Amino acid sequence: MVNVIVLIKDIVDLTEIKVDPSTQRPILAGLSRKISDVDKRAVEAAVQLKEKNGGRVVVVSLGDDKTRTALREALAMGGDEAYLLKDPAFEGSDTLATARILAATIEKIGNYDLILCGEMTLDSLSAQVGPRLGALLGLPQVTYARKLEVKGDMLVAERDLEEEDEVVEVPLPVVVTVTREVNEPRIPALMSIMRASRKTITEWGGEALGLSADEVGAIGSAVRVLEVKAPPMERKRTIIKVETEEEAARSLVERLIKDGVVK
């Protein structure tokens, strides 16, 4: 039996992001949201562990009412129940405050062997929640896992580092972050989607978690975002569109030679 708490974040669809040409700021309003890809693989990993060892998968997400869609999807993939952490006071939380909210949630849920999440969410790219939870919950951490297996009361994982791969063993409970290579997430069947609509999503706010307003949200955060802008792209943007491909190739090669790029 392995009880897994898996943490997910629903993020804006990054492929839809466009930049406002006058301000150079990315336009985020109106974008659709989906589970951050690596987090989805964490859900898949949790469900696979349950299928192999028995146990339960609890899905947790910090968000708003729209986040229910992401939680339903995770439940359709095989999650047993879900928690939506929602409170106006949570808005503007950085990783410090987010980890506090998640740690309080995990402690309240209790009875876990494994905390699973993606190595990072693809929007903020912070890669902090897993390690922060390790510290806050007093648990060991195994990051960048691309293979995991539970053997008795131990986790065996293969970690993907820069120059080397590491196989590690650690007693449960443990916080694990997974990489994109860990699996291919399943596409839930219609029956699973229907079953998921009957599973419980519990909503908790700051009061339920025993967190005061100054521990969460922008007030409880340490990092403030001052400005978000599209990276400067100082490119020539010369488009070569001519009759034949030979002409196009000639025009390109001439320019590259003139620029000294090709010698």
Next chain:
Amino acid sequence: MSATDSQGVIVYSENHNLLLELLGAGRRLADKLGTQLSAVLIGSKVTEERQKEAVKHGADRVYVVDEPRLKTFDVETCGAALLTVLKAYASKVLLIGATKRGKELAPRVAAVLETGCMTDCITLDLDGEGRLTAKRMTYGGSAIAEVVCLKKPQIATVPPKTFEKPTPSDRTGEVIPLRVALPEPKVKVVERRQKQQAAFRIEDAPVVVGCGRGFKKKEDVKLLEELAEVLDARVSCTRPLAADYHWMQEWIGLSGHKIRPKLYIAVGISGTIQHVAGIRDAQTIVAVNADEETPIFNAVDYGVVGDLYKVVPALTKLLKEKLRK
């Protein structure tokens, strides 16, 4: 502990080369703040040479935590060692090398200290009030966020090659060894194997040609290989071609290799923000794509609108003549 101690700048990386780069960045911050710069060396049998190197590259102080248990990197033990240093010598700014190990260490330390951490910073500066500000990629690499850390110590992780290694000079510095009570590591490494290194890293290639989903089948990549041969270039691809179709092992992009060649030619690549994040630092970017509306053309110096199956062979032929190969 004196008042100036809590104003200091401390740098740490388990990667010695990156530590020296951080000393360059840290020196500038420390000078602006009018404070001391310290390097932390954690390990077993830390050589005197490394201590001297840290001083030569800008450290006023070198804190050395030398224990047999620190022979290999374990995030909990290493974190405990670093926290001991920070407890004895509180600092204002802590820079940690953003290797994968550094990036799992920094937030763990930040959580214990109840402070903020800014990941993968590409610039570091101080605002009017002397607070650490940084720029970092966000939204999957489609935007740059400028952030400030309001709590102390202000922690930032910095990727390799972001800052130049300073020129060593004959400076003097103080070496301070610290004794640390270390926890028994819970995570046990049972196997460690070196990754199979490509004989030649794509990051080092002066010219790279990349293929995307405009290629209909794997065999067609041969067209690009022929072009690459003329240009002495390396062939790579976008994430779907490697991760989903398994045409190649590695890809260029946010989650793959980030390259900065003299010339990058993107062929049949639509130019998702994730891919562009991996080529942003190329000196010259060329794209070949049949669709004039495809986003890659916003990120190029030269964009050729045309059928890659005709443009690429034409390019190869022409370059062969021009370069007399």
